[in-house]
Amino acid sequence: MPRTGRRPGAPxxxxxxxxxxxxxxxxRGFDAAxxxxxxxxxxxxxxxxxxxxxxxxxxxxxxxxxxxxxxxAIPRVAAGDVAGIGERLARFVVELWEDPTFQxxxxxxxxxxxxxxxxxxxxxxxxxxxxxxxxxxxAGGPDAALRAELVGAQLIGFAMARYVLRVExxxxxxxxxxxxxxxxxxxxxxxxxxxxxxxxxxxxxxxxQSA
Amino acid sequence: MPRTGRRPGAPxxxxxxxxxxxxxxxxRGFDAAxxxxxxxxxxxxxxxxxxxxxxxxxxxxxxxxxxxxxxxAIPRVAAGDVAGIGERLARFVVELWEDPTFQxxxxxxxxxxxxxxxxxxxxxxxxxxxxxxxxxxxAGGPDAALRAELVGAQLIGFAMARYVLRVExxxxxxxxxxxxxxxxxxxxxxxxxxxxxxxxxxxxxxxxQSA
Numbered sequence: 001m002p003r004t005g006r007r008p009g010a011p012x013x014x015x016x017x018x019x020x021x022x023x024x025x026x027x028r029g030f031d032a033a034x035x036x037x038x039x040x041x042x043x044x045x046x047x048x049x050x051x052x053x054x055x056x057x058x059x060x061x062x063x064x065x066x067x068x069x070x071x072x073a074i075p076r077v078a079a080g081d082v083a084g085i086g087e088r089l090a091r092f093v094v095e096l097w098e099d100p101t102f103q104x105x106x107x108x109x110x111x112x113x114x115x116x117x118x119x120x121x122x123x124x125x126x127x128x129x130x131x132x133x134x135x136x137x138x139a140g141g142p143d144a145a146l147r148a149e150l151v152g153a154q155l156i157g158f159a160m161a162r163y164v165l166r167v168e169x170x171x172x173x174x175x176x177x178x179x180x181x182x183x184x185x186x187x188x189x190x191x192x193x194x195x196x197x198x199x200x201x202x203x204x205x206x207x208x209q210s211a
Numbered sequence: 212m213p214r215t216g217r218r219p220g221a222p223x224x225x226x227x228x229x230x231x232x233x234x235x236x237x238x239r240g241f242d243a244a245x246x247x248x249x250x251x252x253x254x255x256x257x258x259x260x261x262x263x264x265x266x267x268x269x270x271x272x273x274x275x276x277x278x279x280x281x282x283x284a285i286p287r288v289a290a291g292d293v294a295g296i297g298e299r300l301a302r303f304v305v306e307l308w309e310d311p312t313f314q315x316x317x318x319x320x321x322x323x324x325x326x327x328x329x330x331x332x333x334x335x336x337x338x339x340x341x342x343x344x345x346x347x348x349x350a351g352g353p354d355a356a357l358r359a360e361l362v363g364a365q366l367i368g369f370a371m372a373r374y375v376l377r378v379e380x381x382x383x384x385x386x387x388x389x390x391x392x393x394x395x396x397x398x399x400x401x402x403x404x405x406x407x408x409x410x411x412x413x414x415x416x417x418x419x420q421s422a
Binding site for chain 2: 028110114120156158164167169170177
C-alpha cells in the first residue's frame with residue numbers, strides 16, 4: 001500500500017523506513033528479512049531504501065541502533081538506595097521493552113544474532129556491554145563484569161521467552177508480576193558477594209528466623 | 212576427509228551423521244546449515260544423509276532430540292532438601308551443557324529457533340515445557356508455570372551469552388562460579404512466594420543483622 005504525496009528523502013520517510021525495517025527484522029530475523037519487504041511495509045520503492053541506507057546489513061545497523069543513552073539510563077536506575085537497584089532496573093527494562101517502538105529493536109537483535117555476526121556483535125556490545133557493567137559497579141560487589149553479563153543473559157532469555165518463543169503464561173503475564181519476579185534476581189546479581197553462602201538470596205526467611 | 216571401510220547404514224554411521232548434524236546446526240544455525248556440510252563433517256555422501264534422514268528439517272529433529280529423560284532428570288534434581296533444589300538444578304544443567312555431546316544440542320536449538328519454527332517449537336517444548344514445571348511444582352509456591360518459564364528463560368539467556376555470543380568473562384568463567392551465581396536465582400524462581408517482599412532474595416544480610 002504505497003502512500004502518495006510524500007517526498008522521498010524527507011526525514012519522515014526515513015523514519016518510516018527505519019520503523020518498517022525494525023518490524024521486518026523483528027518478525028523475520030536478519031536472514032529472512034529483505035529490502036523488498038521493508039520497502040513494502042514502508043510504502044516506498046526498494047530503490048529508495050537502497051539509496052538511503054545501502055545494503056541490508058547497513059540498514060540493519062541503522063534500524064537497530066540502540067535507542068537508549070547509557071548516560072541517561074544509568075543515573076535513572078542507579079539513583080537511590082542500593083537495596084532498590086534490582087527493582088529499578090527490572091522496571092526500567094520491562095517498561096522499555098513493552099514500548100512498541102523499542103520492542104522490535106531487542107526482538108530484531110535477538111532473532112538476528114544467531115545467524116548474523118553483525119547482529120551478534122551489536123547484541124554483545126549493547127545489551128551485555130552497555131549500561132549493565134556500570135550498574136554492577138555502582139552497586140558494588142566483586143566480579144562486576146560477570147554479574148552484569150548474567151543480568152544481560154537473564155534479560156536476553158526473558159525477551160526470547162516472552163517475545164520470540166511466546167511461551168504462556170510468561171508471554172501474557174502483566175508487567176508488575178514480571179518486575180516482581182525479576183527484581184530480586186537482578187538485585188542478587190548486582191550486589192551479592194561471589195561465592196559467599198551467607199549473601200545468597202534465600203526463599204526461606206522462616207528458616208533464618210528459627211536459627 | 213571421508214573415511215573408508217565403513218558400511219553405510221551401520222548404526223555407527225548413523226550416529227556419526229547425527230553428531231555431525233549437531234555440530235553443523237550449532238555452528239551455523241538451521242538456515243545456514245546444509246546436508247552437504249553435515250555429510251562432509253561425517254565423511255559420507257550427501258545422498259546417504261538424505262536417504263537415512265530425509266530433509267534438512269527431518270535431520271534437524273532427529274539430531275536435536277533432547278537427550279535427557281525428564282523421568283530421570285526430575286528425581287535427580289528434586290530429591291533432597293527443597294532449600295538445595297536451586298543448586299542441584301544449576302549443577303545438573305551446567306554439567307550437562309558443558310558436556311561436548313550435549314552442548315551442540317542446546318546451542319543448535321538456540322541458534323535455529325530465531326528463524327526456524329520447528330526449532331522454536333522444540334526449544335519451547337523441551338527447555339521451557341520439559342522438566343522445569345515439574346520441578347517448580349515439587350518445590351511448591353504459586354505460579355509454578357510462570358516460575359518454570361523464568362528458569363528456562365535464564366537458562367536460554369545463559370547459553371546464548373556463554374556459548375553463542377561468548378561474552379567474557381562469562382564464557383570462560385569456571386563451572387563452580389557459575390553454579391554459585393545461578394543457584395540462588397533458580398532457588399528464588401522455584402520456591403519464592405509471588406509478590407511477597409519477605410520471600411525476596413536479599414543480597415544484604417548485613418542490613419538484616421543490624422535490624
